[in-house]
Amino acid sequence: MITERLNYYDFDERHHDSYELDIEEPRICNYCNNVGEQIFISGIYLDNTDDEVAAVCFFSCYFCKKSSVHYMEFQSRGLNNRWLETKEVHPKSRLVENSITQNKDLLDKFPEFFNIYNQSQKAQDDGLDQIAGMGFRKSLEFLVTDFLLCYPPENVTKEWLTNPKTTLGNKIEKLENRRIKKLSKAISFLGNDETHYTRRHPEHDVESIKTFIKALLSDVENEMTLLEAEKLLNKGK
Ligand SMILES: [Zn+2]
Structure with a gap:
């Protein structure tokens, strides 16, 4: 808690004055999302007693x-x-606004995917769209790999998945769910465009990649639920 002088206009005395008030300092920055003390610079006291915003x-x-x-x-x-x-901050938090899911299970299982996705989003927000596209493609690689690690199909080993010689295309081929496989392929094609000199799919851009990733996540979420259901049914056998 800090105590600071806030300015206001005194209508009775007809002059500018200040008023000392206690302030609970905000502890998170909406620009960089770092948690920590924020430095008070200045403030204005709004002498509107019936209004919710007091300063x-x-x-x-x-x-x-x-x-x-x-x-x-x-x-x-x-x-x-x-x-x-x-009560309210301007600007609003970017991370929360752009986060593509609030599903805790997804966030827990694929932290690296979200880390890379959010960094790419930040790059795009800052106008670095060339880098953002590559980042979104990289996020796909982590999602596919970690998904296969969590739910390995037959004959897919951790050694194979984490071997640097195994390509993203190889991994996508191992995906059993056809929708997940198709969406991953599409994202990987567009992602390649982002890393190469000549675009093969000029009609699509970073926004297309993001739309496909969103659909993919939703399918991954459904697939996880289905696999849990199957696990439960197998237990009863
Ligand atoms: Zn900051």
Whole structure:
């Protein structure tokens, strides 16, 4: 908790004044998603007692040095103990907005896929679309490999999957679910376009890759549910 002077205009006295208030500092930066103390820069107290937003404050991040605007509201404990807390932030978190799934099972099983996917998304947000495309293709490789590791078809070993000589195309051939196989192939074709000089599929771009990845994830999710159901049925035999 910090105590800071916030500016406001005093209509009775007809002059600018300031007011000392306790503020609970925000602890996450929506630009870089780093968790840590944010530095208070300045703030304005809005003397609108019936309004929910009581103040607007500016904070900067130690890590990326960017600043965000916090709309703050009063929290209180008893009559004389009140402080300001963030109600809304501008900008909103990019990671949450762009995250393609909230499914905990998927997030737990394929952390590397999401890590690479989110980094690629960040690159695309920053206008680095050439790099983003390659990143999305790489994320596919991790999703396919980790999926096969989690649910290995017959004759597919960990040694084979993790062997650097095994190509993404080899792995895709081992996928048993036809929809998952088709979508993976399509993403891999478009992904190759992103890494080569001449595009073979100029009608498709990074957005197409993302659309296919989204469909693929949803099929992977269904397949996981189905495999769990089969496991349950086999147990009863
Ligand atoms: Zn930051």
